[in-house]
Amino acid sequence: MFISRRQFVLSAAAIGAMPSLGSGAGAETTARTVSGEKPVFVSTWPFGKAANEKALQVLADGGSLLDAVEQGIWVTESDAENRSVGLSGFPDAAGVVQLDACIMFGPGHKAGSVAAVEGIRHPISVARRVMEKTPHVMLAGDGARQFAIEEGLESVEINSREMHQSWWKKRAEKNRETEEPQRPKDIRENHDTIALLALGLDGSLAGGCSTSGWGGKIPGRVGDSPIIGSGLYVDNEIGAAGATGLGENVMRYCGSFLVVEYMRQGLHPEEACAETIRRIARLDPKGFDLSINFIALDKQGRFGAAGTGQGFEFSVTSTTTSRVLRSPGLSDTSVGPVGGNTK
Numbered sequence: 313m314f315i316s317r318r319q320f321v322l323s324a325a326a327i328g329a330m331p332s333l334g335s336g337a338g339a340e341t342t343a344r345t346v347s348g349e350k351p352v353f354v355s356t357w358p359f360g361k362a363a364n365e366k367a368l369q370v371l372a373d374g375g376s377l378l379d380a381v382e383q384g385i386w387v388t389e390s391d392a393e394n395r396s397v398g399l400s401g402f403p404d405a406a407g408v409v410q411l412d413a414c415i416m417f418g419p420g421h422k423a424g425s426v427a428a429v430e431g432i433r434h435p436i437s438v439a440r441r442v443m444e445k446t447p448h449v450m451l452a453g454d455g456a457r458q459f460a461i462e463e464g465l466e467s468v469e470i471n472s473r474e475m476h477q478s479w480w481k482k483r484a485e486k487n488r489e490t491e492e493p494q495r496p497k498d499i500r501e502n503h504d505t506i507a508l509l510a511l512g513l514d515g516s517l518a519g520g521c522s523t524s525g526w527g528g529k530i531p532g533r534v535g536d537s538p539i540i541g542s543g544l545y546v547d548n549e550i551g552a553a554g555a556t557g558l559g560e561n562v563m564r565y566c567g568s569f570l571v572v573e574y575m576r577q578g579l580h581p582e583e584a585c586a587e588t589i590r591r592i593a594r595l596d597p598k599g600f601d602l603s604i605n606f607i608a609l610d611k612q613g614r615f616g617a618a619g620t621g622q623g624f625e626f627s628v629t630s631t632t633t634s635r636v637l638r639s640p641g642l643s644d645t646s647v648g649p650v651g652g653n654t655k
């Protein structure tokens with residue numbers, strides 16, 4: 313469905329009154345009723361719905377597609393209840409929250425990313441600044457924090473160098489032969505990254521991804537989320553994809569890039585996500601026991617998702633609806649094609 317800029321602004325005025333469907337257990341399993349509409353926002357997990365709705369509002373208020381992605385993700389990064397995105401996320405093993413984020417803009421194939429940054433309120437904004445204001449794609453650690461502070465981005469006081477040093481010291485003091493190494497907790501209990509994909513009125517694509525990563529991770533661990541092609545990929549000719557779940561199982565396979573490549577071969581976004589998982593599961597010794605999930609959005613406004621196990625919930629927002637959907641799940645017993653409308 314094509315709508316003009318004027319129709320969009322008028323219909324976006326009704327965002328507040330828009331049906332707000334689905335969340336948690338009540339999520340719909342199939343529904344592509346907004347398929348083909350522009351603009352459209354697709355994001356991971358039920359909390360992505362609020363981010364999508366903010367993104368739509370930003371666009372309706374005259375913001376750019378990148379403003380929409382960035383400010384949509386701010387909603388999740390600012391959510392004090394969210395234990396896996398932003399400064400309220402679970403800390404690493406030394407007790408410090410290290411954040412990862414990236415952003416891509418389809419026109420011009422632009423990308424920016426930040427990894428293991430500490431004490432910065434909105435890592436997505438650091439990623440955007442890296443993309444727009446430096447010749448680089450990725451900044452990490454202290455350098456990323458200093459850059460964010462120079463850019464005037466909101467920071468909080470941290471004391472992480474001392475915390476990390478004392479953690480590594482304690483670890484070194486342990487008798488390595490007799491003591492079990494400290495291992496990060498199972499991510500299944502504490503994961504939930506936001507990846508947000510956007511298709512603008514003019515057919516441009518953009519996306520962003522932000523996370524505090526694996527709770528209890530070894531200090532310095534970086535997951536898939538800030539890695540272009542793993543946690544996020546945007547190709548303005550084809551579509552965009554994003555990932556959530558156990559990053560180690562995504563980044564060894566360039567998961568989001570693969571999803572976009574399957575869309576390039578003609579697969580519907582949902583099937584592209586599922587085929588990516590099947591391909592990873594074929595190669596990986598763990599088979600489908602991977603805890604990974606993908607969302608995808610193509611240039612035509614078609615979208616979809618797939619996850620391992622029971623699948624996962626994702627959010628879709630257009631000017632006519634905003635809803636939480638449940639993706640198909642893939643496991644050893646479901647290796648065939650996923651069903652569904654591939655219009």
Ligand code: SD4
Pocket residue numbers: 396502503504505523524525526534535536537555556557558559560
């Ligand atoms: C990571 N992929 O750091 C992120 C975490 C995540 O749902 O997505 N959790 O591995």
